[in-house]
Amino acid sequence: MKLSKTKANNSFRYSWLLQRVYPYIKPVMGRVILGFLVALPVGLLDGIVAFSLKPYMDFVIGNKPWEFSLFGHAYSIQPDFLAFVIPFAVVGFAMTQGFFKYLNSYLTNWTSQKITNAVKRDLFSTFVYMDTAFYDENASGIIISRYLNDPDTASKNLVDKCKNIVTSFVGALGLIFVMLYSSWQLAIVGVAVLCVAFVPVALIRKVVKRTSNQTMVVNGDMTTNFNETYAGNKVISAYCLQKDRIKVFNSQVHRSFDIAMSLVKRSAWMSPLMYSIASVGIAIVLAVGTQLIRSGTMTSGDFASFVTSLLLLYKPMKTLGGTLTSIQNIFVALGRVFELFDIKPSIHDRENPAILDGLNDSIKFNNVSFAYNEEKTVLHNISMEIAKGETIALVGNSGGGKSTLVNLIPRFYDVNEGSITIDGVDIRDISLNSLRKNIAMVFQDNFLFTGTIRENIMMGDPNASEEELEQAVKSAHLEEMLAEMPDGLDTILGERGTTLSGGQRQRVAIARAMIRKSPIVILDEATSALDNKSEAIVQKALDNLIQNKTVFVIAHRLSTIQNAHRIAVINEGQLVELGTHDELMNIEHGQYRMLYEMQFKKQGALV
Ligand SMILES: Nc1ncnc2c1ncn2[C@@H]1O[C@H](COP(=O)(O)OP(=O)(O)OP(=O)(O)O)[C@@H](O)[C@H]1O
Numbered sequence: 368m369k370l371s372k373t374k375a376n377n378s379f380r381y382s383w384l385l386q387r388v389y390p391y392i393k394p395v396m397g398r399v400i401l402g403f404l405v406a407l408p409v410g411l412l413d414g415i416v417a418f419s420l421k422p423y424m425d426f427v428i429g430n431k432p433w434e435f436s437l438f439g440h441a442y443s444i445q446p447d448f449l450a451f452v453i454p455f456a457v458v459g460f461a462m463t464q465g466f467f468k469y470l471n472s473y474l475t476n477w478t479s480q481k482i483t484n485a486v487k488r489d490l491f492s493t494f495v496y497m498d499t500a501f502y503d504e505n506a507s508g509i510i511i512s513r514y515l516n517d518p519d520t521a522s523k524n525l526v527d528k529c530k531n532i533v534t535s536f537v538g539a540l541g542l543i544f545v546m547l548y549s550s551w552q553l554a555i556v557g558v559a560v561l562c563v564a565f566v567p568v569a570l571i572r573k574v575v576k577r578t579s580n581q582t583m584v585v586n587g588d589m590t591t592n593f594n595e596t597y598a599g600n601k602v603i604s605a606y607c608l609q610k611d612r613i614k615v616f617n618s619q620v621h622r623s624f625d626i627a628m629s630l631v632k633r634s635a636w637m638s639p640l641m642y643s644i645a646s647v648g649i650a651i652v653l654a655v656g657t658q659l660i661r662s663g664t665m666t667s668g669d670f671a672s673f674v675t676s677l678l679l680l681y682k683p684m685k686t687l688g689g690t691l692t693s694i695q696n697i698f699v700a701l702g703r704v705f706e707l708f709d710i711k712p713s714i715h716d717r718e719n720p721a722i723l724d725g726l727n728d729s730i731k732f733n734n735v736s737f738a739y740n741e742e743k744t745v746l747h748n749i750s751m752e753i754a755k756g757e758t759i760a761l762v763g764n765s766g767g768g769k770s771t772l773v774n775l776i777p778r779f780y781d782v783n784e785g786s787i788t789i790d791g792v793d794i795r796d797i798s799l800n801s802l803r804k805n806i807a808m809v810f811q812d813n814f815l816f817t818g819t820i821r822e823n824i825m826m827g828d829p830n831a832s833e834e835e836l837e838q839a840v841k842s843a844h845l846e847e848m849l850a851e852m853p854d855g856l857d858t859i860l861g862e863r864g865t866t867l868s869g870g871q872r873q874r875v876a877i878a879r880a881m882i883r884k885s886p887i888v889i890l891d892e893a894t895s896a897l898d899n900k901s902e903a904i905v906q907k908a909l910d911n912l913i914q915n916k917t918v919f920v921i922a923h924r925l926s927t928i929q930n931a932h933r934i935a936v937i938n939e940g941q942l943v944e945l946g947t948h949d950e951l952m953n954i955e956h957g958q959y960r961m962l963y964e965m966q967f968k969k970q971g972a973l974v
C-alpha cells in the first residue's frame with residue numbers, strides 16, 4: 368500500500384475513531400477523568416468572578432444590605448462586610464484557579480504522553496512486521512513522517528483539546544447561566560448571536576483534511592531528502608550535487624509554505640468573522656440593556672454582571688472555535704494512524720503453520736513465476752531441485768533475476784505462480800519464524816546496525832554462547848582485524864557500519880550468518896571488487912560458512928563457481944542451463960560457456 372496516496376477516509380467517522388482510540392485511553396482513564404474534573408473549576412471560575420460583580424455593584428456601591436433567603440432562613444449581609452470580603456474572595460478564587468491549572472497541565476501532559484507512546488509502540492510494531500514490498504514501495508521519509516508526526520498530532524493533543532472543549536464549554540455555560548440569572552431576555556439575544564458565530568467551523572473540515580494529507584506527503588519528501596543527503600553524502604560531494612540538493616529542498620519548503628498558507632487563507636477568516644458577529648451581539652445587548660434598566664426591569668448590578676459575563680464569554684468561545692478547528696487536524700491524523708494499523712503485511716503465517724526444523728531432503732522450485740508488479744514478470748517458470756548439502760551457484764546477466772530468486776526462499780516476496788517446497792512442504796505453509804531461522808543470509812550490501820561489533824554478530828543468534836561467538840569470529844577471519852581495534856569486539860560502529868571497510872563489513876556479516884548455524888545458507892556475493900588479499904580472506908570466511916550446508920550462492924567470482932557442485936544460469940528471468948561446470952562447458956555455444964570465457968576465466972588469469 369502506498370502511504371502517500373492514503374486518504375484518511377475514516378477521519379470524520381467519529382464513532383469509528385472513538386472505538387479505535389478507546390483502547391489507548393482506557394489504561395490511563397483514571398487520570399483522564401481526574402484531569403477533566405480538575406479542568407471544570409478552571410472553566411467555571413470566570414463565571415464566579417463575573418457573578419460577584421452583582422452584589423458588589425448593587426449592595427456595596429448601592430450601599431444597602433444584601434437580603435436573601437436560603438432553605439427557609441432569611442439572611443442579611445452588610446455592605447461593609449461585602450466590600451471587605453469580595454476582593455479577598457476574588458483573589459482566593461484566582462489562586463485556586465492557578466492551582467487547578469497546574470494540576471490540570473500535569474495530568475494532561477502525563478496522559479497525553481502515555482497515550483502517544485502506546486500508539487507509537489503499536490505503530491512501530493506495525494512497521495517492523497511489514498513485508499519487503501511495503502518498504503520497496505514507500506520512501507523512508509513518508510514512513511518516518513507517518514511515524515513521528517501523526518501519533519504526536521493525533522494523541523498528544525487529543526486529551527488537551529478535548530479538555531479545552533470541556534473547560535470552554537463549561538466556562539461558557541457558567542457565564543451563560545450568570546447572564547440568564549441577570550436577565551434572561553438579554554441572554555437570549557446574546558446566545559442566539561453566538562450560535563450564528565459557530566456555523567463556519569463546520570465548513571472547513573474538508574480543507575483541513577486535504578491540507579493535512581498534503582502536508583504529510585511534503586514532510587515525507589523532505590525527510591527522504593534528508594535521509595538521502597545523509598546516506599549519499601559522498602556521492603553528493605564527489606559529484607558536487609550540493610546545489611541540486613538545496614534546490615530540491617527549497618522547492619519542498621515552498622510547497623510546504625503554499626500548503627500552510629492555503630489553510631490559513633481558508634480558515635483564518637473564521638476568528639475575525641466570529642469576532643464581528645459577537646460585536647454585533649454586544650451592540651444589540653447594550654441597546655436592549657439600556658432600555659431594560661430605564662424601564663426598571665433590570666438593576667445596574669445585573670447589567671454589570673451581564674456585560675462582564677458577555678465579555679468574558681468571548682474567551683471560552685474563541686478557544687472553543689479555535690479548538691474545534693484544530694481538532695479537525697487531530698481527527699485526520701488519527702484516521703491516518705488507525706488506517707496504518709489496518710494494513711496487514713501480505714506475507715504472514717497461515718493458520719496453524721508447520722514448523723520447519725532443519726533440512727532433511729531437498730529444496731524444490733516448482734514452475735515458479737514471479738513479478739514485482741504488473742508491468743514485468745521477473746522470473747519465468749523456474750523448476751529445480753537442490754539436495755541437502757549441495758552448493759548451487761547462480762550466474763547470469765545483471766538484472767536477470769538472481770537476487771529475486773533467492774529472496775523468494777525466506778519469503779521476502781511470495782511466488783505468483785508455482786511453489787517452493789522444503790522437504791515437500793510448501794514454504795507458505797511453514798511459519799515465517801521457523802522458516803527464516805533455518806536460513807542464514809549474507810546480502811550483497813551488508814547492513815550493520817549502530818552498536819558494537821559483538822551486538823551485530825550476536826543478532827544472528829542472541830542465545831549464542833561466548834565460545835560460539837569466538838568460533839564465528841575465528842571462522843569469519845575477523846581475529847586479526849579485532850586485534851587491531853582497542854575495544855575489540857566492543858568497538859562501536861558508525862551508523863550502518865560506515866567505520867569499517869567493505870571487506871570487513873562483509874566478514875562481520877558472515878560471522879553473523881555463521882553464528883546462526885542454519886542449515887540453509889543464501890549468499891549474494893558482493894560485486895564490488897576487493898583487493899586480492901581481502902578477497903582471499905573473505906573467500907576463506909565464506910568457505911567456512913558454507914561447510915556442510917545447503918547453499919545458494921549468487922556468484923561473481925571464479926573461486927565461488929569452482930567450489931559449487933552445480934551451476935544455474937539465470938538469464939532474463941529464465942533458468943537456461945543447470946549442471947556441473949564440466950557439463951555446462953560441454954554445451955556448444957552454451958550460455959555458461961560464453962559467460963565463463965568472458966567473465967570468470969579472466970579472473971583466473973588475474974589471480
Ligand atoms: N524491489 C523491486 N521492485 C521492482 N522491481 C525490482 C525490484 N528488485 C529488482 N527488480 C527488477 O527485477 C529484475 C531482476 O532483478 P534482480 O535484482 O533479481 O537481478 P540480479 O540478477 O540479482 O542482478 P545483479 O546481478 O545485477 O545483482 C530487474 O529487472 C530489476 O529491475
Ligand SMILES: [Mg+2]
Nearest residue numbers: 769770771811
Ligand atoms: Mg543481485
